[in-house]
Amino acid sequence: MIATSSTPSFALSHEIMTKPALLAVSFGCLASLFAQAADPPNIVFIFTDDHCEQALSAYDPARVTTPNLDRIAADGMRFDRCYVTNSICGPSRAVIQTGKYSHLNGFRTNRGRFNGDQQTFPKLLKANGYQTAIVGKWHLGSTPQGYDYYDVLKGQGPYYNPPMITAGDDGNPVTRRHTGYTTEIITDKSLAWLKEKRDPNKPFMLMCQHKAPHRNWMPAPKYLNWLDDVTIPEPETLWDDYSGRTQSASRQAMTVKEHLTSNDLKLTGHSSMNPDQIKVWDAAYRAKNEAYLKNRENMTEKEIIQWKYQRYVKDYLRCVKSVDDSVGAVLDYLEEAGLADNTVVIYSSDQGWYLGEHGWFDKRWMYEESFKTPLLMRWPGVVKPGTTNNDMVSNLDFAETFLSIAGVEIPADMQGRSLVPIAKGQTPSDWRQSFYYHYYENPGAHNVARHFGVTNGRHKLIHFYALEGESLDDWELFDLDKDPNELHSVYGDPAYASIQSSLLEELHRLQQEYAVGDDR
Known part of the structure; x- marks a missing residue:
């Protein structure tokens, strides 16, 4: 069955219309409905x-x-x-x-x-x-x-x-x-x-x-130099030290500081390019790369991270x-x-x-x-x-x-x-008020722990349960209004005991609703 996307409305009231006019409008509306039914989006x-x-x-x-x-x-x-x-x-x-x-x-x-x-x-x-x-x-x-x-x-x-x-x-x-x-x-x-x-x-x-x-x-040839004269704002959490969360946050392998490769940073490689494309590519990157490599020994660790960030984000x-x-x-x-x-x-x-x-x-x-x-x-x-x-x-x-x-x-x-x-x-009155998440890929790229969790939009409860073959039982709870950057877990804080308990109950309810079982 094909549904119509809208309902026609009458421009004239029945009281002031002649019978021929009413019939004409009525047949016109029926024709419109049939046209819409035959022409779904x-x-x-x-x-x-x-x-x-x-x-x-x-x-x-x-x-x-x-x-x-x-x-x-x-x-x-x-x-x-x-x-x-x-x-x-x-x-x-x-x-x-x-x-x-x-x-x-x-x-x-x-x-x-x-x-x-x-x-x-x-x-x-x-x-x-x-x-x-x-x-x-x-x-x-x-x-x-x-x-x-x-x-x-x-x-x-x-x-x-x-x-x-x-x-x-x-x-x-x-x-x-x-x-x-x-x-x-x-x-x-x-x-x-x-x-x-x-x-x-x-x-x-x-x-x-x-x-x-x-x-x-890897940008298109026409954008290889776009943003060269711009400094992209750094996010306020670029220098996060992960001290306010469980061990999983610090054991990952996805930092701008350490894990971007020379290929990511366009210091090496011309993956899948032909000679004409390589020529345009080198014209855009070579001089900038040479300047960075020449100055790198005199740069502080912070300056190197900032250079990597600009190169990565601009690309x-x-x-x-x-x-x-x-x-x-x-x-x-x-x-x-x-x-x-x-x-x-x-x-x-x-x-x-x-x-x-x-x-x-x-x-x-x-x-x-x-x-x-x-x-x-x-x-x-x-x-x-x-x-x-x-x-x-x-x-x-x-x-x-x-x-x-x-x-x-x-x-x-x-x-x-x-x-x-x-x-x-027209949001339905019974629309979801919480949401369930589950990530499975560990061991895997970037070493992010396996975890699942629930959020109600204001608070979020996360359980990290496996990392590098090691079983974990680490929990994090965030108050997204007070801590939108999720820097400080309040799991175990007595002030959040009732919230923590209700989210844990909701987590179990959603796992049952979605037939998650013991899936890990």
């Missing part, structure tokens, strides 16, 4: 990797301006509390495909392989008359299922000249190499599908999924700039093609990210910067422009939202809920 989902709220000016204009992403927020809704269930690339994607937590969809860590035979939202959309396409980063190991068209990066994919996997003439996957900058290639392929490969008589769901701004943050923001260009190209095409008014555009990322907060890069933690992810939604005629929302929403809700937009029944075994009522400004 298209969906464009633009998705990035590791894009944090701090690098999107609709949320935080301090570091970068993202005018095209801001267009989505200005024309629709910005969600200010979108939590992820498991802050890491592949598992986040599996949650979006299935509408289920990692322990149920089977994809807990990046080392897994997604079982595409299970129920997913693109299969349900396709079965209900939608065309489905995915272009860009997949990162789930298996071949995409449920899509009429797929053209996806092989693994993580490089920033330059990416091999991409698509269906060959016989329907089997084939790998094809491309020349150019990956963000631009993904954009061009997405637009080509919209313009040339879809059936214009059917509604569509397009997932345009970028690698950027994932590590190692990250340069990658975001190309994503913003891509978003602009897609939005412009929808308008030029007359599709904008009946197309829902949603923007998000697989999780948040650290731009030096706590001295870190990367994600994984239940701390706010990586726990939250951007979410913007534009739906002309349905979502009021320029609105914001602070309800607890999640990537767990995306599959259900796509189905609801399309008027497709949401399966009872999905664990999230449609965001459509919230987007309309």
